[in-house]
Amino acid sequence: MPQSTSPTGRATASQLPSMPATGARNWRDYALLVALACCWSSTYPLAKLALDTIPPITFISARSLIAAAFLFAILWMRGVRIPTDAKAWKLFATQQLINSTFPFLIITWSQQYVPASNTVVLASTTPIFAFLITSLITRHEPATLLKLAGAILGLGGTIVIVGLDALRGFGSEIVAEIAILLATISFACATIFGLRLSEYDPMVVAAGSLLFGGLLLLPPSLIIDQPWTLHPTPTAIIATVVMGIVSSALGLMLFYMCLGRLGTLTTNAQGYLRIPIGVGLSVLLLGESVPSNLALGLVLVMAGVAAMTVPAERLKRR
Numbered sequence: 001m002p003q004s005t006s007p008t009g010r011a012t013a014s015q016l017p018s019m020p021a022t023g024a025r026n027w028r029d030y031a032l033l034v035a036l037a038c039c040w041s042s043t044y045p046l047a048k049l050a051l052d053t054i055p056p057i058t059f060i061s062a063r064s065l066i067a068a069a070f071l072f073a074i075l076w077m078r079g080v081r082i083p084t085d086a087k088a089w090k091l092f093a094t095q096q097l098i099n100s101t102f103p104f105l106i107i108t109w110s111q112q113y114v115p116a117s118n119t120v121v122l123a124s125t126t127p128i129f130a131f132l133i134t135s136l137i138t139r140h141e142p143a144t145l146l147k148l149a150g151a152i153l154g155l156g157g158t159i160v161i162v163g164l165d166a167l168r169g170f171g172s173e174i175v176a177e178i179a180i181l182l183a184t185i186s187f188a189c190a191t192i193f194g195l196r197l198s199e200y201d202p203m204v205v206a207a208g209s210l211l212f213g214g215l216l217l218l219p220p221s222l223i224i225d226q227p228w229t230l231h232p233t234p235t236a237i238i239a240t241v242v243m244g245i246v247s248s249a250l251g252l253m254l255f256y257m258c259l260g261r262l263g264t265l266t267t268n269a270q271g272y273l274r275i276p277i278g279v280g281l282s283v284l285l286l287g288e289s290v291p292s293n294l295a296l297g298l299v300l301v302m303a304g305v306a307a308m309t310v311p312a313e314r315l316k317r318r
Contacts, residue, residue, distance in 0.1 A: 036251060083200070096213040125181065194255070
């Protein structure tokens, strides 16, 4: 749906609804979903390349500030200004805290105690929590049983891809595992809260949120990590810059576009698409082996994504 934008980054209310569109969707909407999954799938291999020589707090702050600078440059070229009113920045700050800063720091801490495979499985519960919150609390869009089935199928496919052995380790580090679940609930809440930002240009929301997140973590980075004493490798620096532009800047912008076009539950389906795409990128960029159970897991993931992305209107017509 085309939209016009005011000089302060607000979209006109008559062309961009405050709630996700429920009308007919076309291939471009789903192409955005796949593009979002690709952008955020790059997080796994790029973070692995960067975190070897850049501590987590400095890494998250740096990639956020790089992403914000990239988006501000584009907004300047477009002639769009960032809103300066307190209401807008309160929304940007809240969204960044629940969508990035809090969950990323929690997951980073938890990964010291929880294996990567377990983390992937736990983090993939976000669509289920989004379904439960939507169905039981907010009810801002149809939460059908088909979408719940899709969320469960997607989770099953994730477990198959990661490996059934990952399930054996659950419970050994219960505090860290609960922390990851809290982070996934935070992600789910962010996809719902993000609908309040639909009156703004998605690029403006992404730029404002990333700037807030980067500046918030800058003081801890300077105090704890003392970046001037670090010796990051060229690979780590390149990975941080690419992740800032691709995963953070473009990814977050696409995220808000998908929320406005597809709604909360369908947007969450990209979480399952990220698993096979992430595995593929890890094979290409890191030389990791292809999991033997990738094919079966991919079938389950695609079935789950298909179920989660079926518009409610299409079901009613049947």
